[in-house]
Amino acid sequence: MEIMKNHPLSALTTVKIGGPADTLIITSSTAEFIEALSQSDPKRPPTILGNGSNILISDAGIRGTVIKNISSNIEYLPNNKVKVDSGTQLNILIQDTIAHYLSDLEEFAYIPSTIGGAIYGNIHGFNKSNFNKILLEIDVFDLSEKKVITPIIQASQLNWDYDFSQFQLHPNWVILSATLQLSPGDSKLSKKLVSDIIAHKSQTQSLNSLGSVFKNPPGDSAGRIIDQELELKGFQIGNAQISLLHANFILNLGNATASDYKAVIDTVQERAKSKLNLVLEPEIKFLGDFS
Numbered sequence: 001m002e003i004m005k006n007h008p009l010s011a012l013t014t015v016k017i018g019g020p021a022d023t024l025i026i027t028s029s030t031a032e033f034i035e036a037l038s039q040s041d042p043k044r045p046p047t048i049l050g051n052g053s054n055i056l057i058s059d060a061g062i063r064g065t066v067i068k069n070i071s072s073n074i075e076y077l078p079n080n081k082v083k084v085d086s087g088t089q090l091n092i093l094i095q096d097t098i099a100h101y102l103s104d105l106e107e108f109a110y111i112p113s114t115i116g117g118a119i120y121g122n123i124h125g126f127n128k129s130n131f132n133k134i135l136l137e138i139d140v141f142d143l144s145e146k147k148v149i150t151p152i153i154q155a156s157q158l159n160w161d162y163d164f165s166q167f168q169l170h171p172n173w174v175i176l177s178a179t180l181q182l183s184p185g186d187s188k189l190s191k192k193l194v195s196d197i198i199a200h201k202s203q204t205q206s207l208n209s210l211g212s213v214f215k216n217p218p219g220d221s222a223g224r225i226i227d228q229e230l231e232l233k234g235f236q237i238g239n240a241q242i243s244l245l246h247a248n249f250i251l252n253l254g255n256a257t258a259s260d261y262k263a264v265i266d267t268v269q270e271r272a273k274s275k276l277n278l279v280l281e282p283e284i285k286f287l288g289d290f291s
């Protein structure tokens with residue numbers, strides 16, 4: 001495994017924002033990942049990083065250890081099941097499963113996620129299905145017990161909701177790998193579906209972002225509210241700007257700081273509260289000190 005001290009994290013996020021980690025460890029197999037987790041300081045649990053596509057890291061960075069697992073083994077099992085490491089890139093898994101004539105992952109095309117991040121966030125796809133619909137089993141390391149949880153966790157035993165998984169309530173649980181249940185597919189049709197979704201989303205969803213910053217209030221869309229009710233499309237502080245194409249996306253126009261980005265978020269929340277008496281909750285997570 002690679003161990004680096006005082007290492008900048010901005011390049012490990014899609015939005016390219018964030019200060020350094022005291023220690024950054026990159027693991028490239030599940031065995032290395034387990035070793036790094038087992039050796040972590042019990043008083044200061046490590047921060048787990050996927051692709052950094054849903055986290056805002058503060059300008060001061062993250063104290064203690066950050067672990068990024070890039071282990072990406074994909075194993076095809078009987079009855080259309082696939083076992084995949086948590087560090088696997090979702091888009092690579094989608095292409096690989098389609099090449100194996102398997103279907104059901106297509107609607108998650110374009111999401112710049114790892115499998116660990118997809119499970120943690122229970123991501124929603126193009127048709128609004130959540131990732132848990134294809135999850136069977138999850139291998140989890142428990143940081144408090146310093147061991148892999150046995151027997152293996154069945155996805156059906158956990159609570160899931162739109163963009164919610166129980167992992168968000170268990171900071172000590174680290175996802176090592178998962179088994180997915182897919183169905184037989186037609187790879188030509190699947191490829192067409194994926195390329196249509198990518199063509200559609202890339203028109204409005206810039207990759208120099210963290211995806212949708214706010215959760216949609218029940219029955220409404222945060223993007224619509226920010227655009228039409230708060231009229232904040234294009235609003236900018238420093239180099240952080242509310243996208244002109246998708247008002248729930250905040251872009252880094254170049255060298256934006258986490259403080260700029262957070263100030264835009266705060267402004268949206270203050271305006272929503274004062275103008276509409278509405279609490280807009282962030283969908284992204286904040287890592288490090290923002291006080």
Ligand SMILES: Cc1cc2nc3c(=O)[nH]c(=O)nc-3n(C[C@H](O)[C@H](O)[C@H](O)COP(=O)(O)OP(=O)(O)OC[C@H]3O[C@@H](n4cnc5c(N)ncnc54)[C@H](O)[C@@H]3O)c2cc1C
Nearest residue numbers: 048050051052053054113114116117118120123124175211
């Ligand atoms: C252009 C763009 C489009 C997007 N579109 C969508 C979309 O359509 N639908 C959607 O739901 N989201 C979308 N997102 C948001 C984002 O991609 C997802 O939330 C994604 O799942 C985050 O995964 P990640 O690997 O980047 O995780 P990170 O952002 O690195 O981490 C997110 C959280 O997961 C935790 N985590 C990561 N790996 C593990 C692990 N192995 N064990 C335990 N915890 C872990 C981290 O600690 C952190 O709390 C989009 C983002 C962008 C930039």
